[in-house]
Amino acid sequence: MAEPPVLIRQDEVEDLLHYKDLIPRLEVALRKFSKLDSAEVIQPVRTTVPLQKYNGFLGLMPAYLVHEDILCTKLVCFYKRESGSTLPSTQATVLLFDPEYGNVKAVMDGEVITAKRTAAVSAISAKLLMPTKSDVLTILGAGHQALSHYHVFTETFSFKEVRVWSRRKETAERFAQSTQGHVTVWESVEEAVNGADVIVTVTGASEPVLFGQWVKPGAHVAAVGACRPDWRELDDVLMRQAEVYVDSREGAVAESGDIILSGAKVFAELGEVLNGTRPALREKTTVFKSLGMGIQDAVSAKLVFEQWKNKH
Numbered sequence: 001m002a003e004p005p006v007l008i009r010q011d012e013v014e015d016l017l018h019y020k021d022l023i024p025r026l027e028v029a030l031r032k033f034s035k036l037d038s039a040e041v042i043q044p045v046r047t048t049v050p051l052q053k054y055n056g057f058l059g060l061m062p063a064y065l066v067h068e069d070i071l072c073t074k075l076v077c078f079y080k081r082e083s084g085s086t087l088p089s090t091q092a093t094v095l096l097f098d099p100e101y102g103n104v105k106a107v108m109d110g111e112v113i114t115a116k117r118t119a120a121v122s123a124i125s126a127k128l129l130m131p132t133k134s135d136v137l138t139i140l141g142a143g144h145q146a147l148s149h150y151h152v153f154t155e156t157f158s159f160k161e162v163r164v165w166s167r168r169k170e171t172a173e174r175f176a177q178s179t180q181g182h183v184t185v186w187e188s189v190e191e192a193v194n195g196a197d198v199i200v201t202v203t204g205a206s207e208p209v210l211f212g213q214w215v216k217p218g219a220h221v222a223a224v225g226a227c228r229p230d231w232r233e234l235d236d237v238l239m240r241q242a243e244v245y246v247d248s249r250e251g252a253v254a255e256s257g258d259i260i261l262s263g264a265k266v267f268a269e270l271g272e273v274l275n276g277t278r279p280a281l282r283e284k285t286t287v288f289k290s291l292g293m294g295i296q297d298a299v300s301a302k303l304v305f306e307q308w309k310n311k312h
């Protein structure tokens with residue numbers, strides 16, 4: 001009989017999951033996903049169950065990496081919250097299976113996995129696409145993703161200046177006080193992104209907050225919010241003037257309001273750039289439209305489980 005699943009708490013996931021281990025594994029998974037013969041990676045587009053009464057969705061994100069034999073699914077609820085709400089906007093649980101027997105090996109917190117793997121993939125996009133000399137990083141939004149993005153971007157790159165904007169100034173100020181390095185707080189998006197080399201959008205917005213006319217030519221934008229077909233973070237001008245990269249083409253044309261409603265064309269998947277089959281147009285204005293993938297959760301969960309077993 002199969003062993004009962006182990007339960008891995010949020011604080012344990014936090015201790016066990018490190019960007020230095022995670023980033024190379026995500027790169028391998030993205031490469032495999034974007035290979036023409038992608039039989040090695042099975043990942044249907046996320047299924048969503050609307051929770052209209054609560055202004056949210058339940059997302060089901062299964063994935064199977066055949067070669068590594070990782071079978072996993074994340075169950076994630078996400079909500080559009082009113083300004084000032086103290087309710088969480090994302091809650092997630094990850095299940096790691098034994099693919100041969102079908103039993104669940106581990107049930108683990110999915111919030112830290114979601115925060116870290118999303119930020120790590122944005123950092124991979126920046127490594128490939130940001131201007132060679134990038135001094136200024138602007139983060140739009142000041143929640144969980146803002147913090148994980150702050151951590152991995154400042155760990156991985158050497159920005160001279162980090163700026164934050166949030167729709168409530170107090171939230172941005174609290175964010176700036178919580179970080180180890182110096183972060184400046186800005187009251188308008190236009191001013192916050194003026195001259196920025198890299199812009200990370202991590203808001204719960206469903207209407208554009210970032211406009212192309214404010215973005216420095218050649219800048220790189222990692223656009224992480226707006227994950228429904230009718231939600232936006234970026235305006236049409238930016239979407240049409242930029243070269244658009246995505247994690248998954250299939251996911252992007254099904255789920256991204258920024259892509260669907262602007263009519264922008266997807267230039268490449270990050271995995272194609274990593275594989276060398278599509279170029280990294282670093283000198284152009286680039287948008288990486290992130291939606292999140294089950295394979296990202298799967299490699300993260302495997303890493304957490306391996307580290308957990310080493311300790312027990």
Ligand SMILES: NC(=O)C1=CN([C@@H]2O[C@H](COP(=O)(O)OP(=O)(O)OC[C@H]3O[C@@H](n4cnc5c(N)ncnc54)[C@H](O)[C@@H]3O)[C@@H](O)[C@H]2O)C=CC1
Pocket residue numbers: 078081088089090114118141142143144145146166167168171202203204205206207209224225226227290291292293
């Ligand atoms: N691409 C991906 O893989 C993932 C994307 N997300 C998305 O990233 C975004 C941020 O997630 P979290 O940091 O976890 O959320 P959070 O609730 O912790 O932070 C959201 C931030 O956006 C701001 N915000 C909310 N509504 C806004 C609006 N209408 N206009 C401007 N700012 C607004 C909030 O004040 C807060 O600063 C969400 O849209 C979420 O759905 C989350 C997980 C993974």
Ligand SMILES: O=C(O)C1=NCCCC1
Pocket residue numbers: 059076078090114227291292293
């Ligand atoms: O990939 C994920 O996980 C999510 N993506 C968009 C919204 C919340 C969770």
